[in-house]
Amino acid sequence: MSVPVLEVKNLTKTFKNVVALDNITFEVRKHEVVGLIGENGAGKSTLLKILSGIYQPDSGEVLRNGVKTVFRGPQDSAKAGIGMVHQEQSLVTSVSVAENILLGSETDAVRAGFFNWGKLNAKAQKQLDKIQSPISPKEKVENLSFAQRQMVELAKALGVEEFSKEAPVIVLDEPSSVLEGEELEVLFTQIERLRQFASVIFVSHRLDEVLRVSDRVYVLKDGKSVAERNPDTADVDELHRLMVGRESSAEFYHEDEQLAVDGAPVVLKVDGLRKNNAFSDVSFEVRKGEVLGIAGVQGSGREELTRVIFGAEPFDGGSITLDGKKVRFSSPVGAVSAGFGYIPAERRIEGIAQGLSVQDNIFLADPSPVSVGPFLLPAKARTVASEWITRLRIRTPDRNANVANLSGGNQQKVVLAKWLNSPRLRVLILDHPTRGLDVGAKEDVYTFVRQLCSQGISIILLADTLEETIALSHSIFVMRDGQIQRRFDASPGNKPKPVDLVEQMV
Amino acid sequence: MSDTTTLAAPKPRVAVDWKGRLVSALPLIGLVLLVIVVTINQPNFLALGSVRGLLESMAPILLLALGQTFVILTGGIDLSFAATASFGTVLLALWLPNLGMLGLVAVLATMTLIGFVNGFVIAKTQIPSFIATLGALGLYSGLGLAISGASNIRISQGYEAIGWITDLRIAGLPLSAILVVLIAVVIAVAMKVLARGKSFHAIGLAEQAVLMSGGSTVRIRILAFTLCGLFSGLAAVMLAASQRSGGPTLADTLQLPAIAAVVIGGTAITGGVGGAMKTVIGALIIVVLRVGLSAIGVPPSFEQIVYGAVIIAAVVLTIDRSRLGVVK
């Protein structure tokens, strides 16, 4: 049995208090396509970032053709013959295909500082020929479609072959999310072609595609590799079950505090909402005091949906109705006036105002509770701020500390306080609210969600884990590739199982 | 709910930011040192007459600098503020004779409107402030030159409406300077006392967070540039009063000292840090520096070099690189 072309042994990577990879081991063999599946937070993207040299593992080893290797940066990874096609476009659109394919590695196409275009184009052509792409190396990338750019990225990734004399390992990270129909078929043909002279790691949330293309499939969960299966014999239901299912108690989520909302009036109504290239035909209702959970992988459209509702992005069709009145916000300013709040995933940039104090942050959305007219009431502001700090158990030296110096969990609590402080709040959108928080802070967030509901605030939740979604929500819908796949009732005592959700997500 | 983790643990302590505090105090320290050095070289520097002259020359620079402070706090820049002030003096020379006090009001309103237009364009079209105000610079300096025929215009009549600014003294000190410092104090107080007083700082520090909290960054930005226009107008009034004339390039030489005053006072070019009182100190440093340089025998021709070097040094000290990301 020959040495695997790429092997990862006992790899561990931790960020602050989140374990992204937990003693993970897997291998890729010659002329093989290996599929990686797992839900959000399973560790796929961290693993790929380590393989491409962007992160360094805390412990464990990476072996290339049996030899232990350390990647100190993307250059090292490329020199080892690992080529990555990223999920986000990584081409410079203002220059040509050839320049992109050879960016930073023109070698002998540039002599004495001068570009030899003939040679450059020829070298690029060589890579394009490997996948038999008819794209011209002289074409400017900005003139190409998404699918064509994908092919250029593939040709660029294949360029690593020039560096290492070994068969390259090509990593494809969600390559199909921007493709449709015929373009997808072309992608699969290319992958087949790649197998003849390279090995491929194929990462995608679309289970059917992964199973179609791969020789072996690894299931990742919570940073571990929990199973290895052969697609020909794999049972899709078993794969779903393997992807989810972790121990957690109902007490952790304070499920007993969840109140029924059946008779409550409808606060928010979304009808046929559409945003081109993001989601379409989205309709739902949210009642007073209800938690609506939206499940879906990255690219499902759920993040764009919440940003559209908050006015941070425009929409192209359909309507949003709040308390019976149609609303169309041109920016978050209107949404906040109308009673929306948003706890963003990008906490440091959009949630807290770094550089301002904890107190200033608490009153950022609405200073009216502590002011009269345009004037601040300093004594009242001090008192109210201190109350919030106590009530939410925010750990800070004092209310004037720079909020940037607080830990992630405490920063999140400040963001929460900001919205709780606003008397106008009707609907609060939570986007990955417990990301990066320790267990204690997470539990606090769940408690506050329950309290908000009992005060009549409606919540739209984009949770980090399926368990969170299920435990906290009254109703759930799952999105996939921009559409609502299925709705679930999640009222207390009638909760769906994580496996039910995953089936719709992948 | 378990409280053990939080109640038992002591409050977290944050190390005192010594470097930050030092940099913050530097302008004031610098000013004091400068005054000492100059007085040693020129003992009558602190005499009433000399101080009076100093404050008189400081007043228009400080006005311009205060207007620019609002803009720089938000992270932008207004390159047209001096040219706009020059334009304002031309308008004053043309409108005061016929309209008197009304002319004064009209000019201030026009200058404020100019600032508003700058802010509106920048906020709504999302183009960089330096290019938008570069364009405004061309527009208003061109208009000023065209209207005035590229020459100064003496204010023949109506001068009384603005003359009192230059003529009046309080306790021997020029009214103009006292008024301007008072205005600076009002601004500083307002920023502390108003509920939304820190808005300019906020969008300089964390614009996305402000927007995602429902704050209208568009409105705040427009306000900053509008105020800058208003203060250019006030500077125009002061200049026209002291020169008794208006001219299309009257305020142009004040552009660099005014920007220097803002930056040297400690307002960071990246925005978010700074304020009116800091700018007052910066303006004082600038005018003392001028006197100081000639006192130690540096020829006036070196002034520009000193301004340029000091600006760069001040920017380097106050810039907050952690928030910059990709610098263009």
Add this chain to the structure above:
Amino acid sequence: MTTTAPKLGEPVTTDRGAQVKKFLTTAGPLIAFIALAIFFTVASPTFSTPGNLSILLTQLSILLVIGIGLTFVILLGSIDLSVEGVMASSSLVFVLLATNDRNDFQFGFFAVIAGILTGSLFGLINGVLHVRLGIPSFMVTLGTGAIGIGVATVLFGGRAPRLLDDTLRFWGVGSTFGISNLVFIAILVLAIAFVVQRFTRVGRYGYAIGGDEAIAKLSGINIRKYKISAFVVSGTASGIAGVMAAMQLGVGDTTIGGGMLFTAITAVVLGGTLLVGGRGGVIQTLIGVGIIVVLANGLILIGVDPYIQTAVQGVVIVIAVIASGWSLRRRVRVIK
């Protein structure tokens, strides 16, 4: 997404509107230039006379050289506001080292080199301060521009030194085959700049950095080196322009670059080089400069106040930048 799947080899233009927009952005400036030339030929009898055309070309030369330098910096997404200060210093260094009426130096051609290198030095300072200290380019170059005027003021010493070297003056005021010598210098600079832009790393990586700095960095490109290089190019160009102006006017002067920065930036933007970086080039700048010069010259010939022109230019540059950046607008976007 397109409804009909395109064949993988053909470039895709999604709809008529995008096609028209594309055409306008590439060919627009050239069409504008031709249209203006035709308009003024008709509107003014003196416009297309050989005498006036010669003046046009001369006016174009110095502006073109400045614009070429600016193009390299703007392609990065940065700006260089120090042009006038650098020109001033370069002109004075040049004149004071050549045969002049102030001192006994007679370095001839080496004075030219010295003047140009003064510009390069300023460019190097600009680049290093910007890149190593992280100061935004508008601020650094504002400061160094002031220093440049300051240095020039010191060298100026109260009265403009006059250039007495006849050979060098000939370059400035003389003509060959009826065309001003300055034009030949400008053409030479343009040719060199084009080669640098098209065939060297300074040029190509400049496009990449301006297009997407993060991606360029990940590809292993030494961002610092190439950014600094672009500023050196711009400084050198300003140096050349300062020397050219001194040769033309016969003096070294602190105001020698007066108003040229503004006009040059307008020319670069009008020619089609985007302020956000990554797109445009020196040929586009040539057309932009052509537009500005034809416009300025023609408007004067039909009697428009030159100061009104400055005012109009101010409006035009803002409109041009708005137009080119219109599609980039977003709700949650930070532009300072």
